[in-house]
Amino acid sequence: MDVVLKISRFDPGMDTAPRFQRFVVGVEPNQTVLDALLCAWRQDIGLSFRRSCRSAICGSCAVRINGRPALACQTLMEKAVAEGEPVTIEPLPHFKLLKDLVVDLEPFFESLKAVVPWLILREDYGGRMSPEVARSLEHPATCILCGVCEADSETSETLHPAGLVKALRLARDPRDALGAHRIRLLQVPVEVLRLFVRELPDKCPKGIEITDDILRRGVT
Amino acid sequence: MIMHEVLIVGGGLAGLMAAMNVSGKADAAVLSKVYPTRSHSGAAQGGFNAVMGEDDSIEAHVFDTVKGSDYLGDQEAIEVLCSDGPRVILDLERMGVPWTRAEDGRIAQRSLGGAGFPRACFAADFSGHVVLHTLYEQALKRGVKTYPEWHLLEILVDKGRVFGAVIYDLARARLEVIRAKRIVLATGGYGRAFLKTTNGHANTGDGMAIAYRAGAVLSDMEFVQFHPTTLYGTNILISEAARGEGGYLRNALGERFMAEYAPGKMELAPRDVVARAIFKEIKEGRGFEGHYVHLDLTHLGERLVAERLPQVRDLAIRYSGVDPARVPMPIEPAQHYSMGGVRTDVWGMTGLEGLMAAGEVANVSVHGANRLGGNSLLETVVFGARAGRKAAELAPGEPWPDVSSNTVKDALDRWNRLCLAPSAHSRSDDDQFAVRREMATIMTNQVGVFRTGVELEDAVARLEGLRKRYRDLPVPVGPQPFNYGLMDYIEVGHLLDLSEIIARGALARRESRGAHYRLDFPQRDDRNWLHHTFAHTTDRGPEFSAGPVSITRFQPQERGY
Numbered sequence A: 001m002d003v004v005l006k007i008s009r010f011d012p013g014m015d016t017a018p019r020f021q022r023f024v025v026g027v028e029p030n031q032t033v034l035d036a037l038l039c040a041w042r043q044d045i046g047l048s049f050r051r052s053c054r055s056a057i058c059g060s061c062a063v064r065i066n067g068r069p070a071l072a073c074q075t076l077m078e079k080a081v082a083e084g085e086p087v088t089i090e091p092l093p094h095f096k097l098l099k100d101l102v103v104d105l106e107p108f109f110e111s112l113k114a115v116v117p118w119l120i121l122r123e124d125y126g127g128r129m130s131p132e133v134a135r136s137l138e139h140p141a142t143c144i145l146c147g148v149c150e151a152d153s154e155t156s157e158t159l160h161p162a163g164l165v166k167a168l169r170l171a172r173d174p175r176d177a178l179g180a181h182r183i184r185l186l187q188v189p190v191e192v193l194r195l196f197v198r199e200l201p202d203k204c205p206k207g208i209e210i211t212d213d214i215l216r217r218g219v220t
Numbered sequence B: 001m002i003m004h005e006v007l008i009v010g011g012g013l014a015g016l017m018a019a020m021n022v023s024g025k026a027d028a029a030v031l032s033k034v035y036p037t038r039s040h041s042g043a044a045q046g047g048f049n050a051v052m053g054e055d056d057s058i059e060a061h062v063f064d065t066v067k068g069s070d071y072l073g074d075q076e077a078i079e080v081l082c083s084d085g086p087r088v089i090l091d092l093e094r095m096g097v098p099w100t101r102a103e104d105g106r107i108a109q110r111s112l113g114g115a116g117f118p119r120a121c122f123a124a125d126f127s128g129h130v131v132l133h134t135l136y137e138q139a140l141k142r143g144v145k146t147y148p149e150w151h152l153l154e155i156l157v158d159k160g161r162v163f164g165a166v167i168y169d170l171a172r173a174r175l176e177v178i179r180a181k182r183i184v185l186a187t188g189g190y191g192r193a194f195l196k197t198t199n200g201h202a203n204t205g206d207g208m209a210i211a212y213r214a215g216a217v218l219s220d221m222e223f224v225q226f227h228p229t230t231l232y233g234t235n236i237l238i239s240e241a242a243r244g245e246g247g248y249l250r251n252a253l254g255e256r257f258m259a260e261y262a263p264g265k266m267e268l269a270p271r272d273v274v275a276r277a278i279f280k281e282i283k284e285g286r287g288f289e290g291h292y293v294h295l296d297l298t299h300l301g302e303r304l305v306a307e308r309l310p311q312v313r314d315l316a317i318r319y320s321g322v323d324p325a326r327v328p329m330p331i332e333p334a335q336h337y338s339m340g341g342v343r344t345d346v347w348g349m350t351g352l353e354g355l356m357a358a359g360e361v362a363n364v365s366v367h368g369a370n371r372l373g374g375n376s377l378l379e380t381v382v383f384g385a386r387a388g389r390k391a392a393e394l395a396p397g398e399p400w401p402d403v404s405s406n407t408v409k410d411a412l413d414r415w416n417r418l419c420l421a422p423s424a425h426s427r428s429d430d431d432q433f434a435v436r437r438e439m440a441t442i443m444t445n446q447v448g449v450f451r452t453g454v455e456l457e458d459a460v461a462r463l464e465g466l467r468k469r470y471r472d473l474p475v476p477v478g479p480q481p482f483n484y485g486l487m488d489y490i491e492v493g494h495l496l497d498l499s500e501i502i503a504r505g506a507l508a509r510r511e512s513r514g515a516h517y518r519l520d521f522p523q524r525d526d527r528n529w530l531h532h533t534f535a536h537t538t539d540r541g542p543e544f545s546a547g548p549v550s551i552t553r554f555q556p557q558e559r560g561y
């Protein structure tokens, strides 16, 4: 099917503000927005957008599709088109725009450091862990650092959700010396964290779920 | 000019593991064309082989690997891989990897193809992802300097010794020279040379092509792994774990056809065997719609699929529209892994002084003619760590290599003309996308699972034609930030170099071994071909020579499954 894409363009050397450019691309309904972007790129080789895995596991292709932050390689064209032609593709909001669909990721990756994003091994850790506990760590560990939650959050400048996900995942880890103390170290009010945890699965392309029992433990 | 004692190129598992092992001992930096967490290692699902249980043994792991390699793997290196494995897995666990656990709380293990034992440690089917992120956390902890979205363009050599690299900084659209005492290449594979591949967009073989141009030796490039089970159409990987957990392969007649090809191992035979079986079924008219077969998980039950294979399920639902817990998945084989690469020893040392390599870019030859599932992730962490340790041991004591200022200037001038100046080439109607597509089509159709002399000869000739066309292409002009067109142009050049070497190597090897299957020479021929293929660059193009295989414990024998 032929689809009209409205892609946001911005060249820092020439433009003062982003503008839209229309592309007509031929794609199959079950192809993804990333496939459509690759078609557009073949028409204009100067178009810039990130991609890597094309299977929703690396986080490179996060953009705003029809107004909502999402992964281009995870969004099927039939779904994007159903929301009404043309399909608009813009850079993630809340990030500094560098070129076309490419935004500045430095502050995002930098923000991780604030939560001490590594395991601090408990001295008495004996090397075993129950399968249930291990499973509860798995899911939050699938965060791909795509930045969609950051782009989708009004308070992201202060909260940095991706860092929170890492901190909350480490807080549940029985191997970690800080463990539930990490919650207090975050210095984010527990009500805010609770709301964040509740809203995350709907925003996050990986549907990351963190049960909020850990929040209770962190406070007491 | 930037200086680092050890420059690690690549932020995947091999690169980050190397960085961790250098950090604190020598000044190191990691350079990567994508942010490290976006490296292709993160897509790996199945797991890391390592002997953890009491009933398993290092010797058994070595034997399975040697046999899997069709006796072309270097047994000395395989011994190192298997012996270092358990330690590294435990190290990773203490860094925070959330391995899936068995009932008794130990690290759980699953069966992958070609193994005589459930030997793969895993975290559901996100194994590569969680280890990549854990290593990234460790890099943050150690304050490892990273240069994300910096592309290696050239390895600089003076008087036979590596002294640095030319880099293109994508965000700022400028060139940079980094001087280093040692460069560790960890740039991964070249899957994008093939039209049908499980590999992501970044896997364009840069490191192999750049090392080769700088004078390093590539070995065993004709051995290309095709994964049996990728989603029909997109070629997104369906991990071997799906068969490891008990999945069946069925043809259009509903038969579990592996009974014909590997009755002893069925679906868990090695990849080369299964890929050929699937192709044969399809070719002989027993595929669905003439194109694919089914991978059937429906008998495993919703719960097991959800717990052990959540990503497989997600991918199948999204990209094929089927829920594998209920409906069989349409699958076909596709390119997956490069057994060949930059020749190294067990410490990652290449023949080029100052250059080291580890991971998929390297050929330390633990996989020989065919890699077993789970051995590549293990290779990245084991040999990444060893290369890091060796570099850390050597670099501090080494003097900074001398360089004549002309060498740097010449290189910079050359790249400046290409990257930053308006295109000097004549405008043509041709474009790099067309050249890439033709190359990838030739590779998939003629240098694929089944090969013949006639088709390979034709492939070599056509690839040569493409190289000529490539030389006349207009270069996407800069300077502009995030000039992916320019990067793509350079990557196509790398892929063309490597494709030619793969095709020529395959044409020369007149036998069938592991993943290299010649319909016109269907037998393995140990008398004439039990040796590695080395490729060197010359003014006249690639030149090939033979190198010995290290055989210590296990003498070659027939490889039945």
Ligand SMILES: Cc1cc2nc3c(=O)[nH]c(=O)nc-3n(C[C@H](O)[C@H](O)[C@H](O)COP(=O)(O)OP(=O)(O)OC[C@H]3O[C@@H](n4cnc5c(N)ncnc54)[C@H](O)[C@@H]3O)c2cc1C
Pocket: B009, B010, B011, B012, B013, B014, B015, B031, B032, B033, B034, B035, B036, B038, B039, B040, B041, B042, B043, B044, B045, B046, B047, B048, B049, B127, B128, B150, B151, B152, B153, B186, B187, B188, B189, B198, B199, B200, B202, B203, B206, B207, B237, B239, B336, B337, B358, B359, B360, B361, B373, B374, B375, B376, B377, B378, B380
């Ligand atoms: C879909 C999939 C699933 C897999 N599953 C398994 C499995 O379950 N078990 C197993 O054992 N193996 C598996 N493999 C194989 C294994 O994942 C890879 O061989 C391995 O991860 C390669 O790691 P690496 O560190 O060598 O390279 P990569 O992870 O590919 O990293 C390469 C790095 O080099 C950088 N780079 C490349 N070129 C340049 C350049 N020019 N300049 C700067 N940086 C550059 C990239 O940015 C990247 O950071 C799988 C492979 C695929 C494709």
Ligand code: SF4
Pocket: A142, A143, A144, A145, A146, A147, A148, A149, A150, A161, A162, A165, A203, A204, A205, A206, A207, A208
């Ligand atoms: S939590 Fe989800 S949305 Fe946020 S960075 Fe991680 S994967 Fe992306």
Ligand code: FES
Pocket: A050, A051, A052, A053, A054, A055, A056, A057, A058, A059, A060, A061, A062, A071, A072, A073, A074
């Ligand atoms: S390309 Fe990796 S998440 Fe989309």
